[in-house]
Amino acid sequence: MSFAEHLRAATASTWDAAVGHRFVAELWAGTVDDAVLARYLAQDALFLDRFVALLGQAVASADRTGPRLAIARQLGTVAGEEDDYFGRALARLGTPPTVEPLAPTQGFLDLMDEARRSGAYADVLTVLLVAEWLYLDWASRPQPSPRDWLHREWIDLHRGSAFAAWVELLRTETDRVAAHADAATRDRMAELFTRAVDLELAFFDAAYP
Numbered sequence: 001m002s003f004a005e006h007l008r009a010a011t012a013s014t015w016d017a018a019v020g021h022r023f024v025a026e027l028w029a030g031t032v033d034d035a036v037l038a039r040y041l042a043q044d045a046l047f048l049d050r051f052v053a054l055l056g057q058a059v060a061s062a063d064r065t066g067p068r069l070a071i072a073r074q075l076g077t078v079a080g081e082e083d084d085y086f087g088r089a090l091a092r093l094g095t096p097p098t099v100e101p102l103a104p105t106q107g108f109l110d111l112m113d114e115a116r117r118s119g120a121y122a123d124v125l126t127v128l129l130v131a132e133w134l135y136l137d138w139a140s141r142p143q144p145s146p147r148d149w150l151h152r153e154w155i156d157l158h159r160g161s162a163f164a165a166w167v168e169l170l171r172t173e174t175d176r177v178a179a180h181a182d183a184a185t186r187d188r189m190a191e192l193f194t195r196a197v198d199l200e201l202a203f204f205d206a207a208y209p
């Protein structure tokens with residue numbers, strides 16, 4: 001089992017609770033309440049801003065040209081199509097332009113700030129890996145897509161071969177970096193991974209007041 005697979009196995013009960021969350025089930029069924037989706041997306045807009053900053057740190061701290069360019073290309077994608085969905089979704093749902101971060105969002109912002117400021121590629125990769133892999137996982141259900149674009153596009157942004165290849169790159173980079181890291185760095189990566197998985201579950205919970 002690779003280092004990344006080991007971390008995922010170690011967090012399996014929380015990971016599976018997030019991937020099988022009520023929010024995910026309702027999104028797939030197309031039955032998620034507009035107010036719940038609006039609350040979730042307004043929080044995710046705050047998340048996404050800091051996520052883009054974290055991707056910027058990954059571009060800066062990568063120790064090889066190939067991965068640096070792959071991360072830079074993904075940064076462009078997130079700033080483009082994902083932002084476009086947010087604009088249309090929040091316009092339709094009528095979410096207030098400014099919102100305060102709920103506790104799990106604040107936890108994520110702190111975690112991403114910590115990883116970004118450390119400048120440690122290993123730390124940055126670990127946080128990116130959880131955020132992307134867990135989303136690929138819940139969005140890859142073998143189930144018919146919901147009809148409404150509001151639900152369908154949020155799923156489509158997180159699945160498909162290009163997104164799967166991006167997650168694969170994060171996973172192989174994490175494994176490569178961990179293989180060269182000392183025990184203290186690997187312990188820190190495991191801690192960051194666990195914190196991020198806990199926050200992903202809490203983030204879905206927070207969509208339901």
Ligand SMILES: Cc1ncc(C[n+]2csc(CCO)c2C)c(N)n1
Pocket residue numbers: 044047048051074078082131132135157158200203
């Ligand atoms: C709380 C939360 N965690 C993870 C993601 C996943 N994610 C963040 S940016 C992005 C675009 C692709 O790089 C994806 C899939 C999210 N949206 N919200």
